[in-house]
Amino acid sequence: MTAADWLILLGHFLLLSLLSIGGAITVASDMHRVMVDQMGLISDAQFSASIAIAQASPGPNVLFVAVMGYQAAGIPGAIAILTAIMLPSTTLALLAARWGHQRRDWLSVRSFKAGLAPLVVGLLMATGWILATSIEGWHHLLLTAVAALLVWKTRLHLLVMIGAGALAGALGWI
């Protein structure tokens, strides 16, 4: 891969960063188009493994981008591509948060916050639903429901629940 290829790829990720409303996973289909179809940097299997690895590891899911960069070009690739996907959105988020916080008494800012609050809850439910239904079969839905109930109503440690899920899966129960 030439330096010019890298500039094109990183430039594309800088742009995708500004389009990634709802998280980097929402523009993953376009990353697939560029990295797998156009440039042939990683295979289809490497692409989907990147997402699975990030989900099964601790930390933000955006790290799947770092795994793709790692598979394409090692640790420098991981750092470069993660920086490209984070820098524009991070800058924008910081500026927008400051702007809004300084004007938090404004009617327009209060309306914006109040109007969006219920949408957040709906979006989180949608994410949970999509994640749960992306797994084949239906046995695991019981596990999902129990975990949801425990988080909602108890203070049981989240790692205990994750560990129980891993054990149940490893034993072949789901």
Add this chain to the structure above:
Amino acid sequence: MTDSDAGNGDDALDGAQREPVSPVELFVAFTLLALQGFGGVIAIAQRVLVEQKRWLTREQFVEILSLAQVLPGPNVCNVALMIGDRFFGWRGAFAALGGMMVLPMVIVLAVAALYAQYAAEPVVAGAFRGMSAVAAGLILGTALKLASALGSNPMGVRVCFLAGATVFAAVALLRLPLVLVLLVVGSLTCAFAWSRLRASDSGRNASR
């Protein structure tokens, strides 16, 4: 939603609100919570920041999360930035974001290096399935918990429920593009919230 910084009678808010003492404390706290976040960090972030550390009320967390969700970028990373910035400016923002990213990145790359060797093992594949199923439940449970913050929303509980259910159906069931859903539903709810807030503001001024 009021902007008062004091908590108002909630099971998580029976004690006083607290603040981090330094950017280093932010870095450590976000590193620890990121390391506990399998399949996403929102669930653990809510529990640590609101219920354990008490750096934010449930209402403040929903406000920050809603702004983080409509802006581009990973939601939890935006949340970390905004919380860090609120306490220590840009130094806090980078301490929180760095805590969230640095150690987890080292771990995820190590897992990536190992994964290729063991992905075909049924035990490993099964464990991944189990963890993903629980991770979905953690997100759903967090959504249910945050729904209680809508009790103080100026639009009222019924409108909030309707708006949340509409967004869920559009995104999860109909799989419509997120930008479209947020623009349509969000502009309606923001306009409605604006009219309710304006009415209550003018009512308060008139009674003064």
